[in-house]
Amino acid sequence: MHPKTSNMKCNATMLPLGESAVLVEFGGGIHPDTHRKVKAFTEYLDSHCLPGMIEYVSAFSSVTVFYDSLMVKQLHQDHVELRKEPSYRIISVILQKIVAELRTGDGQEARIVEIPVCYGGELGPDLAYVAEYNKLTVDEVIDIHSMGDYLVYMVGFAPGFPYLGGMSEKISTPRRQSPRMTISAGSVGIAGVQTGVYPIPTPGGWQLIGRTPLALFRPNENPPSLLQAGDRIRFYPISQQEYEEYKREPI
Amino acid sequence: MITTIEPGLFTTIQDQGRWGFQAYGMPISGAMDRYASQVANLLVGNRHDAAVLEMTGTGGTFKFDEKQIVAVCGGDMQGLLNHISISNWSTFIVPRRGILRFDTAASGYRTYLAVRGGFEVPIVLGSRSTCTPVKIGGHEGRVLRQGDVLHVGRDMECETQLGSLADGYIPQYANEVQLRVILGPQDTMFGSAALDTFFGSSYKVTTQSDRTGYRLKGPKIKHLGNADIISEAVWLGAIQVPVHGMPFIMTADHQTTRGFAKLGSVIRGDLPKLVQTKPGDCIRFRCSTEEEAIEALQKEQESYRNIAHACKKE
Numbered sequence A: 001m002h003p004k005t006s007n008m009k010c011n012a013t014m015l016p017l018g019e020s021a022v023l024v025e026f027g028g029g030i031h032p033d034t035h036r037k038v039k040a041f042t043e044y045l046d047s048h049c050l051p052g053m054i055e056y057v058s059a060f061s062s063v064t065v066f067y068d069s070l071m072v073k074q075l076h077q078d079h080v081e082l083r084k085e086p087s088y089r090i091i092s093v094i095l096q097k098i099v100a101e102l103r104t105g106d107g108q109e110a111r112i113v114e115i116p117v118c119y120g121g122e123l124g125p126d127l128a129y130v131a132e133y134n135k136l137t138v139d140e141v142i143d144i145h146s147m148g149d150y151l152v153y154m155v156g157f158a159p160g161f162p163y164l165g166g167m168s169e170k171i172s173t174p175r176r177q178s179p180r181m182t183i184s185a186g187s188v189g190i191a192g193v194q195t196g197v198y199p200i201p202t203p204g205g206w207q208l209i210g211r212t213p214l215a216l217f218r219p220n221e222n223p224p225s226l227l228q229a230g231d232r233i234r235f236y237p238i239s240q241q242e243y244e245e246y247k248r249e250p251i
Numbered sequence B: 001m002i003t004t005i006e007p008g009l010f011t012t013i014q015d016q017g018r019w020g021f022q023a024y025g026m027p028i029s030g031a032m033d034r035y036a037s038q039v040a041n042l043l044v045g046n047r048h049d050a051a052v053l054e055m056t057g058t059g060g061t062f063k064f065d066e067k068q069i070v071a072v073c074g075g076d077m078q079g080l081l082n083h084i085s086i087s088n089w090s091t092f093i094v095p096r097r098g099i100l101r102f103d104t105a106a107s108g109y110r111t112y113l114a115v116r117g118g119f120e121v122p123i124v125l126g127s128r129s130t131c132t133p134v135k136i137g138g139h140e141g142r143v144l145r146q147g148d149v150l151h152v153g154r155d156m157e158c159e160t161q162l163g164s165l166a167d168g169y170i171p172q173y174a175n176e177v178q179l180r181v182i183l184g185p186q187d188t189m190f191g192s193a194a195l196d197t198f199f200g201s202s203y204k205v206t207t208q209s210d211r212t213g214y215r216l217k218g219p220k221i222k223h224l225g226n227a228d229i230i231s232e233a234v235w236l237g238a239i240q241v242p243v244h245g246m247p248f249i250m251t252a253d254h255q256t257t258r259g260f261a262k263l264g265s266v267i268r269g270d271l272p273k274l275v276q277t278k279p280g281d282c283i284r285f286r287c288s289t290e291e292e293a294i295e296a297l298q299k300e301q302e303s304y305r306n307i308a309h310a311c312k313k314e
Helices: A032-047 A069-075 A087-101 A127-133 A138-147 A240-248 B034-043 B192-200 B268-275 B290-311
Strands: A013-017 A021-025 A053-058 A062-067 A112-119 A150-155 A162-165 A180-183 A187-191 A194-197 A202-204 A207-211 A232-237 B002-006 B012-014 B052-056 B061-064 B068-076 B090-094 B099-101 B107-115 B149-152 B176-183 B203-205 B213-217 B228-233 B238-240 B248-250 B257-260 B262-266 B282-287
Touching (some): A013 A087, A021 A087, A032 A053, A032 A062, A032 A150, A062 A087, A069 A087, A087 B290, A112 A138, A127 A138, A127 A207, A138 A232, A162 A194, B034 B052, B034 B068, B034 B107, B034 B268, B034 B290, B262 B268, B268 B290
Parallel strands (some): A112 A232, B176 B282
Antiparallel strands (some): A112 A207, A150 A162, A180 A202, A187 A194, A187 A207, B012 B052, B068 B090, B176 B262, B203 B213, B203 B282, B238 B248
């Protein structure tokens, strides 16, 4: 998709987070190029076993690697250069070597996930406001929102919640003045230039434009999230009737 | 089975946490006080990560249908077994139809009740821990209510003997604690004056503290510029300082990612001390190193080994 940047070399800064994690910061802010570095790194972590590593969390421009500091120390107690180093130094040396070998072009193809959305009506009570705010018709807002190609930069904040990039500024709308006490799971909203889907019922101030019948958080499945960092998302409009049918017979 | 006669203020089933799913936004949860909960398990001969009851502030009342071996560790909720005082940090037998009653914590804030075999609830994403913000795990994903019936599982590891823990392994809870902090990763977003304020002042635990974190109140910690960062992972013990300048320390149910500057982290070894403080208690911070943090963890591991050895029935 971006041939010019498909083979970037990576480098990263390592910062200790207490004695139990290290922040691998790639720099470059919220940008698809930065994301490709993050993704290349986590794909390596997914396919290799690093002794002492517990798990990682990837974000916009960083990956946080959690590790068992006692185990890391113990595993390297006979290592000539590293045995006297603190555990984050040991982890950093190992991770730095991995980062230096990474090429962003090596990554897997992004998964494309299609998300049906019933726009407007009871399920999207703020759709008309979003249209009015942007001097568009309701149908234009639906077209713009459902024609976008969105990238899941990261999953966090709530289980299964995707931080999405790629929404058109033509439909960007500030948060509501007064947040709602609860927002139903599946609600699709806009806050500023961001769009997102609420996986679980939470309070929130996003402008709600519709709702998906798909469950984004799936506690009885592994992974428990429909979406993963690196996925690409397409929303497509469905009718209220189709929404009800999906709800009755989930796909 | 064990019936909940009174649930207490905030009682949940917890094990040592739901690790491995933070990349999907799932909080870790698990016992707030890692030490007291694991020692309670060791005292009854359980696996260290068996599910226990975590009571907060004021404990509950429980009726036992069958005889059970139990241990109570952590804050002193002045437990009574059939109206007779029990001692904390000890292993004892609750007879058939026995009633175990807890009151308000006279010291500490969180108390753990372990039964031999652990509490049996469905495993969700590898753990029995309750995550109330997400409404999963534990007993129906929520705090216990009056009438809830709990079942005993099979997470025991060895025979155990009745008795009390040696004094050296029993923490003393105070209303003023000092916590050791490793700086980073955004400590440079604060000036040296702000760090002096943080390390030189006493911060009060507010009533807005819960299992997601400890919200503190005290002298404002000023950022040099912006208080926000691009969202990234947070972790147990991380000290986040939003624009209002009041520190927030992440605990068991914390969200996985946030967008506020983090000044540093409370070392793992001092988290049990933090979570036994209650609203109104005072916290001071001292700058520490990874070396100290590792030493504290090693000492804790050694305690577990010694306690397990001492409890084991030969």
